[in-house]
Amino acid sequence: MYVAVKGGERAIENAHAWLAEERRGNTDVAELSIAQIREQLSLAVNRVMAEGSLYDPDLAALAIKQARGDMIEAIFLIRAYRTTLPRFGASEPVDTGIMACDRRISATFKDLPGGQVLGPTFDYTHRLLDFKLAADGDVPKAPSRDAETGTVPHVTEFLNREGLIEEAPHNDTPPPDLTREPLEMPADRALRLQALTRADEGFTLGLAYSTQRGYGRNHAFVGELRIGSVPVEMDIPELGFAVEIGEVTLTECETVNQFTGSKTEPPQFTRGYGLVFGQTERKAISMALVDRALRWEELGEDNVGAPAQDAEFVLYHADNIQATGFLEHIKLPHYVDFQSELELVRKLRREAGAQQVQEAAE
Amino acid sequence: MQANTLSGGFADPATQSAHAFRSVMEAMARPGTIQDIHGAAPPAPLSPAMGAVLLTLCDTETPVYLAGDMDCDAARAWLAFHTGAPFVGPAQCMFAVGKWDALTPLEVYPIGTSEYPDRSATLIVECSELASGATLTGPGIKETATLSLPELEAFQANRTLFPLGLDFIFTCGGRLAALPRSAEVSRSSSQARAQAGAS
Amino acid sequence: MTEYNFAYLDEQTKRMIRRAILKGLAIPGYQVPFASREMPMPYGWGTGGVQVSAAVLTPSDTFKVIDQGADDTTNAVSIRTFFQRTAGVATTTATSDATVIQTRHRIPEEPLHEGQILVYQVPIPEPLRFLEPRESETRKMHSLEEYGLMHVKLYEDISRHGHIATSYAYPVKVEGRYVMDPSPIPKFDNAKLGDMAAIQLFGAGREQRIYALPPYTQVVSLDFEDHPFEASKADHLCGMCGANDSYLDELIIDDLGGRMFVCSDTDYCEARQAAGHKGKDAA
DSSP states (O other), rough: OOOOOOHHHHHHHHHHHHHHHHHOOTTTOOOHHHHHEEEEEHHHHHHHHHHHHHHOOOHHHHHHHTTTTHHHHHHHHHHHHHHTTTOOOOOOOOOOOGGGEEEEOOOOSSSTTOOOBSSSTTTOOOOOOOOOGSSSOOOOOOOOOHHHOOOOOEEEHHHHEHEEEBBOOOOOOOOOOOTOOOSSSSOOHHHHHHHHHOOOHHHHHHHHHHHHHTOOOOOOEEEEEEEEEEEEEEETTTEEEEEEEEEEEEEEEEEEEEOOOOOSSSEEEEEEEEESSOHHHHHHHHHHHHHHHHTTTTTTTOOOOOOOOOOOHHHHOOOOOHHHHHGGGSSOHHHHHHHHHHHHHHHHHHHHHHHHHHHHHH | OOHHSSSSSSSSSHHHHHHHHHHHHHHSSTTTEEEEEOOOOOOSSSSSHHHHHHHHSSTSSSOOOOGGGGGSSHHHHHHHHHHOOBBGGGOOOSSEEEEEEHHHGGGGBOOOOOSSSSBBOOEEEEOOOOSEHHHHHETOSSEEEEOOOSSSHHHHHHHHHTSSSSEEEETTTTEEEEEEOOEEEEOHHHHHHHHHHHH | TTTBBBBBHHHHHHHHHHHHHHHHSSTOOEEEEEEOOOOSSSSSHHHHHHHHHHHHOOOOEEEEEEEETTTSSSSHHHHHHHHHHHHHOEEOOOOOOOOOEEESSOOOOOOTTTOOOOEEOOOOOOOOTOOOOHHHHHHHHEEEEEHHHHHHHHHHHHHHHSOOOOBBBEEEEETTEEOOOOSOOBBBEEEEHHOOOEEEEEETTTTTTEEOOOTTTOEOOBBTEEEEEEEOSSSSOOOOTTOSSSSSSEOSSSSOOOEEEEEEEEHHHHHHTEEEEEETTTO
């Protein structure tokens, strides 16, 4: 005897209760605090802020806790929260030239004004599991020196003095806002960069890697990678001038890429650009490579059909919140559609069978 | 700022604009039907219906053109305060506001592009009456509908642009009606008879 | 949930969606781009429908949500609860009592009446998408009314299978102009799209499109003279209410693969049973 399944509401409530219990895990183990996540899982916090498009380390840490460490779920929580926030205005563009750099490296010049600063990087760690971390232990204080003051010039500026790299002319046009207007093709560079900065790290990395392996190769050198904090200023109309409203940590990557040129125009290096919230250098470098690959048209290069050159492909598939939602929605019931397919396939098979019988009889 | 600039908006914007939108949507979905709309008390020459439509649809993202008498300090100040909509000329507007004679000719308004026909202006026309009149057919109409229109030719010409074209909302006191670009407009049989009798 | 606005969305977002709905109604079948917001539920799970519902609901509405025709599927329950909480609207499972019905994959069996609004959740709003993946190209095709590709696809089906091999999300032409995706409803439901008394609104959140059918709009399922469109369903009666005119779900009821067919529209089936109709499998 068939009885229609009821009680979806209770099933959902119970599932949520179970989820909360699993999230907490064994209660004999101390609960994670938001501060612990913020301080000790800071690169996870940075990724959530970058792809969530909201600079708030505490909220990102909360999202990570709530999402049980599922990064895309955490990003989703931040995005959904972000959309509900009222907008008071837009900041002035940040000036990365006055960044207080924790890390600043150039792969194109051995030394340069401002120096090479390794900063807190994994780069030269030997990837050996550190079992000391498994036990509690204090960390010896890292050596320090006084911070440099003043601006740190961009590497590309040095190239620019010789005209060796394409100009990046100053542009005051307000960029379009991806979160307030539907994405529309063709997308200009400002819009592409905006989409890339919140794009899924893994997707961006994969695309960038594909350009290095020849799918739209653009010979990138890391002209400069810098990580540090910059002041955020906002123009207050009532005051008539801009005031500093806070500081954000950013990762900026400028690549120096293969040169262009012709009989009439002398060769010049080209640029790729990445700028991401927090210490997120894998993402920033990936972004710069993909940015450069997407610029093939304006630089007069061939479209070799590489995925990273295809703005429509890249921009429509780079957002992990869109992607994961649609991917996972196939878990939802589809039995109405499946039933219609079932009926159709049965009908086609019946007819094919009848035809075979008739042919055999003839 | 005058007192009536600050007053006359929705006291409870979320629910009042929801109700007002339903009136506008019903009107646009069912051309020729006349809907009540409440909640706004704008300064003259804006009617309560006109005010409610503007509060429901306009904000800083919607350039508005005020035509003729509607382009006055009272209307500008009220709209600026309650919606923040920028004021523009007819060629740049998303919404145009005025009496029919001030709004015409229609050639100046954006009618959308073949790829984006939705990027067209909506004209909100203040009328002295809303009643039966011309015969309407098309989407949203079971067989025929009827609505008093300021003229026929302009709407017939607009229909030939489909899927491009302008959409119209007619306001009068506390009521409104609408005419989307998809509507076919013709002289009603009674109008035709009246004209035949007169000539 | 006092920390959120009525029906969750902020007023500016609602205005933006409402403007898109009006343009959609004025250009039936045309997909209006809109700046879809991130909702507190995943893309692909009805965020387009939820945004449209949030933009049309008033506190005096009675809201019904169905998924696969049923009010009690988990995602339908989840969306209904969301609006109970954020908009405080009354809810119902009775089709005729609802003023706004949000649906995924079905049109209710009972004819809708004037004053009702049917909101569809749409995954891929572009009917040409699986023939041409590029939005820039499909937009051009719509603007030029260039639908040859679609006819070629349908005709290839006929030459391969003897029939058009599309059984859901079956494309329609609206008022002789735009080819439209009716969302993944079974083609059985296509006949209900045209000349409907209710307003039909379609929301695709992830794809950022809204489109609409005003009441009494002409909607024609694409076909060929020698292969006319045919609405189909399982050739059975409902095992519970005995209905012969409703779309049926097929259930596997035992280890031997025994089958039973029941109405997908749970409200329709329950109302018939309450009125004394009985199918062969009913207790």
